[in-house]
Amino acid sequence: MQHRIIVLGAGYTGAIAAGRLARRLHRDDVAITLVNAEPDFVERVRMHQLAVGQDLTPRPFDEMFRDTGVALKLARVTAVDVDRRTVTVTAAHLSGTPGQGEPGDADASREELEYDTLVYALGSSWDARGVPGVAEHAHEIAGRPGALRLRERLARLDAGQPVVVVGGGLTGLEAVTEIAEARPDLDVALVAGGGLGDWLSPRGRRHLRKVTDRLGITVHEHTEVTSVAADHVTTAAGGSVPAAVTVWTTGFAVHPIARATALEVTDTGRIVVDRTMRSVSHPDVYAIGDAALATGPGGKPLRMSCASGVPMAWQAADAIAARLTGGKLPDVSIRYFNQCVSLGRGDGLIQYVTADDRAVDAALTGRLAARYKELVCKGAAWGVAHPILGPARRRRVVPATAPANPSVEAAA
Known part of the structure; x- marks a missing residue:
């Protein structure tokens, strides 16, 4: 029988892991299923571009994975049972513009999929952090649907109307500068909990301030937003900042499904994994990307980012292939540059x-x-369709002769 591998989520990490597994393992021995709610790849690092009206290159999965042996299943994951080794999904036809719609309810059906190895890559979404009014009034760009809604809203704004981006991290900086550049007629502001780019080097901070000044962005530093209304945000100091549109970029929250399973997770719902991205509690489950808590140099948790997720996907795919074929486990420390x-x-x-x-x-x-940065973005998208360089090196799966002993293997 074929070894059944299910990959949940086809963002950067899930898509790369599925493609790399297909090129590492002989297709007669494995059945690889990639479960995703949309039919094409979403370049999440470009959502701020989509939000201001730029069109992105379509990247359909059926073309990317043609003749690879990866089977794409268009569905939403609704539950994972790690004891029974099953995944429950709801499949539905897509509505709206091809490549830009969200799964509709029509023709929805519930299905249970069985796996031998699971790769959990459901990623993350925006985090409202319990702040009143965020869910009702703020926009997010953590995914394509949110970016498209913001795109429509920005297009309806008249000159001079205020736009506020809340969050001074990488996502907030990219969003606020993109909006200010694309719409110089708007009154654009950034609200940051700390100093502007306070984690950067002095040279980096100076350049960032130069850019925000050039683009006419009003920066509110060391300011906490305590509530969001339809026309303003309220700060902890009791003041308010006018906002016809509020964009919320204060961080990300992982998909809640893992927390509902028997997997060992953190208090934020991230799956705890070892150096090979294998769950420390369930050896047939691997977690990668934002959904996983993995450690890097110095024992520090890897941050939620494409820079972390891509090498995590490589590590997991190579570890799965090694364990199935009797090869050598990867031992590569994930680091930043x-x-x-x-x-x-x-x-x-x-x-x-x-x-x-x-x-x-x-x-x-x-x-x-x-x-x-543009080369990095193009390289990341290229890497999804080309998970390893050179020709495929598929190895045959070695039949299991004894149950896995994760504690012994982890110690080794």
């Missing part, structure tokens, strides 16, 4: 960092940094 920030289409910031993600003095800025 830089943080890439687009600041509109013609400017950027590449902040070089230590292995554990702390800024160093060196930073690349300006147009050259923008080109660098």
Whole structure:
């Protein structure tokens, strides 16, 4: 019988893991199913571009995975039973514009899928953090549906209307500069809980402030938003900032399904994994990307990012292939090299960092940094369709002769 591998989620990590597994394992020995709610790949790192009206290159999964042996199942995951080794999904036809719609309710059907190995890559969505009014009045760009809703709302704004981006992290910086550049007629502001780019090097901070000044962005530093209304946000100091549109980018929350399982998870619902991205509680489950809590250099948790998720996907796929074929387990430490920030289409910031993600003095800025960031984005998308360089190296699966002993293997 074929070894059944199910990959949940086809973002950067899930899609890369599925493709890499298909190129590592002989298709006669494994059945790889990739479960995703949309029929094409979403470049999440470009959602701020989509929100301001730019069109992105369509990347249909049926073309990306043609002749690879990966079976795409268009469905939403509704439950995972790690004791019975099953996944419950609800499939539905898509409505709306091809490639841009959300799954509708028509023709929905419930189905249970059985697996031998599960790769959990359901990722994350925006985090309202329990702040009153966020869910009702704020926009998010953590996914395509949210970015498209923001796109429609921004297009309806008249000149001079205020837009507020809440959150001074990488997502907030990219969103606020993209909006300000695309719509110089709007009154754009950024509300940051800390100082502007306070995690960057002095050179990086100086460049960031130069860009926000050039684009006319009003920056509210060391400011906490305590509520969001239809026309303003309220701060902890009791003041308010006018906002015809509020964009919420204060962080990400993982998909809640893992918390409802018997998997060992953190208090935020991230699955705890070892160095091979294998669940510490269930050896037939691997977790990658934002959904997993993995550690990097110095024992520090890897941050939620594409920079973390892609090498996590490589690590998990190679570990699964090694365990199934009797090969050598990968032992590669996941580390950071830089943080890439687009600041509109013609400017950027590449902040070089230590292995554990702390800024160093060196930073690349300006147009050259923008080109660098664009190459990174294109490379990430290319990597989804080309999970390893060179020809496929498929190995045969070795039949299991004894039950796995995760504690012994982890110790080894």
